[in-house]
Amino acid sequence: MRAVLATLGYVFSPDRSRILMIRRDARPDDLHYGYYNGLGGKLEPGEDVVSGLRREIHEEAGIDCTDVEMAGTISWPGFGRDGENWFGFLFRVTGWTGTPRETNDEGSLHWIGVDEVLSGSLPMWESDRHFLPLVFAERPEVFHGVMPFTSGKATGWDFTTV
Numbered sequence: 001m002r003a004v005l006a007t008l009g010y011v012f013s014p015d016r017s018r019i020l021m022i023r024r025d026a027r028p029d030d031l032h033y034g035y036y037n038g039l040g041g042k043l044e045p046g047e048d049v050v051s052g053l054r055r056e057i058h059e060e061a062g063i064d065c066t067d068v069e070m071a072g073t074i075s076w077p078g079f080g081r082d083g084e085n086w087f088g089f090l091f092r093v094t095g096w097t098g099t100p101r102e103t104n105d106e107g108s109l110h111w112i113g114v115d116e117v118l119s120g121s122l123p124m125w126e127s128d129r130h131f132l133p134l135v136f137a138e139r140p141e142v143f144h145g146v147m148p149f150t151s152g153k154a155t156g157w158d159f160t161t162v
Contacts (some may be wrong), residue, residue, distance in 0.1 A: 003077075007040035007052050009057055011057065011061065011100075012093060013111060018114065019114055022060060025108055030106065031081050036117075040052075041056045041060075057093065062100060064096060064097050068093055071092050071143070072134060072142050072145065073090065076149060078149040118133060118136060125154075127154035127157070134159070142161065145160075
């Protein structure tokens with residue numbers, strides 16, 4: 001399977017009660033328009049996943065990651081705008097330096113309570129509600145999942161933990 005490789009990071013506040021999220025509200029043609037999401041993006045050629053995560057978070061939020069924990073991986077076959085397959089490396093960012101910016105070219109940045117993220121009240125990909133409890137678990141385990149998409153909707157979800 002050929003896939004777009006990407007990172008997705010959830011930056012925790014120092015007290016771990018909130019997550020820095022982007023609300024993709026800058027470009028109406030954005031596939032994620034109006035949705036809240038973690039920070040991250042596509043890996044560049046020759047870049048390892050942690051370096052890619054750090055670069056993306058610095059570009060999007062203006063902060064530097066100092067403590068990064070692997071949350072898991074997800075294969076998203078059929079997820080992209082033209083049905084591309086995506087493969088994501090998900091991380092918890094528990095330490096960082098700098099002052100997060102308020103906006104970037106893709107949208108506005110917001111500190112959102114973990115409980116609010118998990119409540120289902122935020123506009124986000126419906127499919128995120130399947131894996132976010134694993135990312136924010138009290139005793140998290142690294143997970144590896146697959147979530148096929150058809151016509152912009154998740155059609156399944158399966159995962160294993162290690």
